[in-house]
Amino acid sequence: MRRTQQDRSAGTKAALVAAARELFAERGYQAVPADEITRAAGVTRGALYHHYADKQGLFRAVVEQLERELTEEVAAAFGRAPDALTGMTAGLGVFLDACLRKDVQRISLTDAPAVLGWEVWREIEAEHGLGLLTELLESARANGLIVEVPVPALAQLILSAVMEAARMIAAAEDPAQTRADVQQVLAGWLTSLLRT
């Protein structure tokens, strides 16, 4: 079978990202040697260093794929809702659920900032999760739904709280109870922003 170069590249890159994602999710970035990833992907380290500058480069590709998927899910949930308010609630629920998955937990919520540095991590997030949340809040503010606040700061603080909430649920002995608690706190915060 005769494949074009682009096909070859796309194939091995996809295989590398998929293998790396699984292994990183299970044991974390540091604990996984590059060699193990490439073997799982059916290639050698030569392929890795051909397509990516270094191990971090591959990790970044994994993070971006994850974020893309995640944002898409949340945006879809938001889109299905009749109005903005219920959409926000639905989006929060989907996001919280997604954040309970091991890959999101370990890769996005734990390793990403430390491995890539906060600058890069922020840059990535701004184009995905944070970007979406900012848009939603901004439009809510424009429509007079919420009080006057600096939306970018608000969005980022809310996002960090939501992420922490997800970590708490994942680590809790009683996830259901913890989830109820954090949702109560977060819901209270959000409703306090509503214009009376």
Next chain:
Amino acid sequence: MRRTQQDRSAGTKAALVAAARELFAERGYQAVPADEITRAAGVTRGALYHHYADKQGLFRAVVEQLERELTEEVAAAFGRAPDALTGMTAGLGVFLDACLRKDVQRISLTDAPAVLGWEVWREIEAEHGLGLLTELLESARANGLIVEVPVPALAQLILSAVMEAARMIAAAEDPAQTRADVQQVLAGWLTSLLRT
């Protein structure tokens, strides 16, 4: 000069922690070889692996020293205030200021969770910053100052938001403006908890 064994141990451990703290603050845990730390401390790696199980052990000692100092500062600021409410505000200010220092930024807010794992990191925090905040909120709740909420969850979410706020200020082009923004958001959240 004849020194006791305890003195020797305490001296080298303090030197190691101090050297590690500086280097970790500047370049992060991963980028600093153990050998560089020990040289800066005037010993060899033998001393390190005698006093600590591994490099992580030393890092943990650094984190705990940092957290201890930080909590002490905040508690002192709180203690100087006439009442609980102004105390909370003063404490927040001191904490935000402290979080702007490079060592706190890099070691506590960036590396600690990834290097030690969230479990251990939480365990440490529970005895310091988070513990203090929880106590304060709990007493406020007991005195009927704030509404009925699950305090542990509230404390942890507030803390994560405050830490993110500190990171934002540190990374901002216009720190003063950013600080004003995040303080507005956080103050709004806190006042929304007050009983009317």
Next chain:
DNA sequence: TTTACATACATACACCATGTATGTAACCTG
């Protein structure tokens, strides 16, 4: 279609960092 080049890998190597095993000097106790 053959020749020349570029792309996609594999193999082999040099380097560096961690942790451990072993040796030695300082201290402590009877």
Next chain:
DNA sequence: CAGGTTACATACATGGTGTATGTATGTAAA
């Protein structure tokens, strides 16, 4: 001061990263 313990230093084994080099496959022009 003799024996044992503690506090280190030195030497070594291991493993992981990144790079240099070699090779096969696809691509394009003569």
